[in-house]
Amino acid sequence: MQIHHLSENNSVLNHFLGQIRDVNIHNDSLRFRKNMERIGEIMAYEMSKKLEYKAVDIPTPLGTKATQYIKNPLVICSILRAGLTLHNGFLNYFDTAENGFISAYRHHPNNDDFFEIVVQYQAVADINNKTVIVVDPMLATGQSIVAVFKQLIERGAPAEIHIAVVIAAPEGIAHLKAELPDTCHLWIAATDDHLNEHSYIVPGLGDAGDLAYGPKL
Numbered sequence: 143m144q145i146h147h148l149s150e151n152n153s154v155l156n157h158f159l160g161q162i163r164d165v166n167i168h169n170d171s172l173r174f175r176k177n178m179e180r181i182g183e184i185m186a187y188e189m190s191k192k193l194e195y196k197a198v199d200i201p202t203p204l205g206t207k208a209t210q211y212i213k214n215p216l217v218i219c220s221i222l223r224a225g226l227t228l229h230n231g232f233l234n235y236f237d238t239a240e241n242g243f244i245s246a247y248r249h250h251p252n253n254d255d256f257f258e259i260v261v262q263y264q265a266v267a268d269i270n271n272k273t274v275i276v277v278d279p280m281l282a283t284g285q286s287i288v289a290v291f292k293q294l295i296e297r298g299a300p301a302e303i304h305i306a307v308v309i310a311a312p313e314g315i316a317h318l319k320a321e322l323p324d325t326c327h328l329w330i331a332a333t334d335d336h337l338n339e340h341s342y343i344v345p346g347l348g349d350a351g352d353l354a355y356g357p358k359l
Contacts, residue, residue: 143318143319143322143323143324143326143327143328144324144325144326144327144328145315145319145327145328145330146188146189146192146327146328146329146330147330147333148184148185148188148329148330148331149330149331149332153184154184155181155184155331158177158180158181158184159181159308159309159331159332161173161177162174162177162178162181162308162347162353163345163346163347165348168348168353171353171354171355171356174227174353174354175227175354178227178228178231178279178308178350178354179227179228179230179231179234180231181228181231181308181331182227182228182229182230182231182232182234182277182306183231183232183234183235184231184331185228185231185232185306185308185329185331186231186232186234186235186236187235188329189275189304189306189327189329190212190235190236192304192327193212193213193214193273193302194212194213194214194273194302195210195211195212195213196210196211196212196213197209197210198210198211212236212273214271214272214273214301214302215238215239215240215271215272215273216236216238216239216240216272216273216274216275217239217240217241217242217266217267217268217269217272217273217274217275217300218232218233218236218239218240218241218242218275218277219241219242219243219244219266219274219275219276219277219290219294220241220242220243220244220276220277220278221244221245221246221276221277221278221286221287221290222243222244222245222246222263223245223351223354223355224278224279224280224349224350224351224354225277225278225279226354226355227279227354228277228278228279228306228308229241229277232275232277232306236275239275240267240268240272241267242264242265242266242267242269242274242294243263243264243265243266244261244263244264244265244266244290244293244294245261245262245263245264246259246260246261246262246286246289246290247259247260247262247286257341259285259286259289261289261290261293264293266294266297268297268298269294269297269298269299269300270298270299270300271299271300271301272300272301273300273301273302273303273304274294274300274302274303274304275304275305275306276290276291276294276303276304276305276306277305277306277307278290278305278306278307279307279308279309279350280307280308280309280310280343280346280347280350281307281309281310281311281314281315281318281330282311282313282314282337282341282342282343283311283313283314283317283337283341284313284314284315284316284317284318284321285317287305287307287314287318288317288318288321288322291303291305291321291322302325302327303322303323303325303326303327304326304327304328304329305318305322305326305327305328305329306329307328307329307330307331308331308332308350309331309332309333309334309343309346309347310330310332310333310334310343311333311334311335311336311337311343311344312333312335312336313336313337314337315328315330315333334346
């Protein structure tokens with residue numbers, strides 16, 4: 143797997159990362175959603191540098207100009223519900239992309255720390271011969287992304303797969319490296335220290351879905 147770390151050099155990305163973590167502004171869900179969207183835009187721009195392009199000649203009012211367009215059609219697939227704000231950021235830049243939505247959640251059958259990933263709702267465009275971008279704010283254990291990846295591969299054969307996460311734990315990165323093909327790209331805005339005993343990222347930011355859309359039952 144090819145891994146791209148985006149916050150190693152200072153940029154406005156680190157400013158937005160700081161704000162989504164800050165408990166002093168966590169009660170402002172609008173700001174949280176907007177900052178996630180901005181982070182998605184920055185990640186989309188950085189990712190665009192690694193996509194394949196094709197040469198085209200475009201007409202202008204005074205002639206023609208040779209330029210480069212993205213070669214493969216894009217499908218942005220977010221993991222519900224936390225991925226929606228990040229999805230919007232990517233869609234702002236890749237505005238002709240098709241879209242996909244998959245729900246994946248932790249099911250605790252014994253009401254303890256053990257969990258299994260349940261994938262339910264799926265609404266995904268045709269992915270054959272297209273560049274698929276899977277977006278999810280948090281990469282904790284990596285089990286959700288692996289489960290979604292397996293569901294996607296059953297639907298078709300994409301030309302490329304890129305995975306974009308905002309905050310990642312080392313354990314999740316290692317799991318993806320072990321489970322996903324070497325041809326996959328993993329884009330990470332920030333890498334944190336570790337997972338705690340409940341498999342949540344430390345220091346992390348809390349529950350991205352709750353911060354964006356309110357607590358769930």
